[in-house]
Amino acid sequence: DAEITQSPRHKITETGRQVTLACHQTWNHNNMFWYRQDLGHGLRLIHYSYGVQDTNKGEVSDGYSVSRSNTEDLPLTLESAASSQTSVYFCASSESFSGLDEQYFGPGTRLTVT
Amino acid sequence: AQSVAQPEDQVNVAEGNPLTVKCTYSVSGNPYLFWYVQYPNRGLQFLLKYITGDNLVKGSYGFEAEFNKSQTSFHLKKPSALVSDSALYFCAVSIRSNDYKLSFGAGTTVTVRA
Numbered sequence: 685d686a687e688i689t690q691s692p693r694h695k696i697t698e699t700g701r702q703v704t705l706a707c708h709q710t711w712n713h714n715n716m717f718w719y720r721q722d723l724g725h726g727l728r729l730i731h732y733s734y735g736v737q738d739t740n741k742g743e744v745s746d747g748y749s750v751s752r753s754n755t756e757d758l759p760l761t762l763e764s765a766a767s768s769q770t771s772v773y774f775c776a777s778s779e780s781f782s783g784l785d786e787q788y789f790g791p792g793t794r795l796t797v798t
Numbered sequence: 799a800q801s802v803a804q805p806e807d808q809v810n811v812a813e814g815n816p817l818t819v820k821c822t823y824s825v826s827g828n829p830y831l832f833w834y835v836q837y838p839n840r841g842l843q844f845l846l847k848y849i850t851g852d853n854l855v856k857g858s859y860g861f862e863a864e865f866n867k868s869q870t871s872f873h874l875k876k877p878s879a880l881v882s883d884s885a886l887y888f889c890a891v892s893i894r895s896n897d898y899k900l901s902f903g904a905g906t907t908v909t910v911r912a
Binding site for chain 2 (some may be wrong): 688690717719724725726727728729732740742774776783784786787788789790791792
């Protein structure tokens with residue numbers, strides 16, 4: 685069965701370190717998204733991609749970057765981790781650009797920055 | 799601009815009773831509306847969506863939602879709640895003019911007591 689996976693599932697890092705969170709989907713979806721989930725805020729969009737070599741900033745993109753070199757993967761990099769980036773991160777994918785399709789979510793990565 | 803409000807942080811119901819989770823939205827244009835559910839330590843799962851057509855939408859696990867344009871609402875309902883429906887529920891909206899990016903509400907925690 686097709687799926688979307690994230691790794692690691694849990695990560696503890698120190699302030700100032702670079703961290704990369706992996707996201708891999710086997711749906712062959714063009715669209716991929718990164719969100720962070722914080723209490724009281726729901727999910728907020730960090731970055732998104734509508735295809736290979738395409739990346740776009742979401743509403744909370746400062747301090748994060750992504751790259752899309754193939755259809756399956758959209759890694760999220762925290763350039764210099766800050767305590768404010770302690771959160772649960774979710775990757776998602778969807779099939780088309782039309783907005784009609786639901787997003788499929790990964791299991792999440794819980795990141796703690798100390 | 800687009801936004802979603804879930805006015806209740808928590809909803810508590812007895813098993814077998816009707817369940818309603820409220821959602822209101824604010825958009826410029828025609829909205830696409832979604833409900834997702836999140837079980838503990840899991841990613842979000844799609845429940846149902848409204849794109850166009852019939853205002854009453856039926857989804858997974860016996861849930862349904864009614865789109866009300868005049869009240870800008872999209873409340874989630876289930877006629878008879880189960881203990882297994884206890885979870886975190888998110889309403890989300892997207893619009894064409896914002897590239898169909900999803901905006902999520904803060905979430906409503908549903909607890910169904912036996």
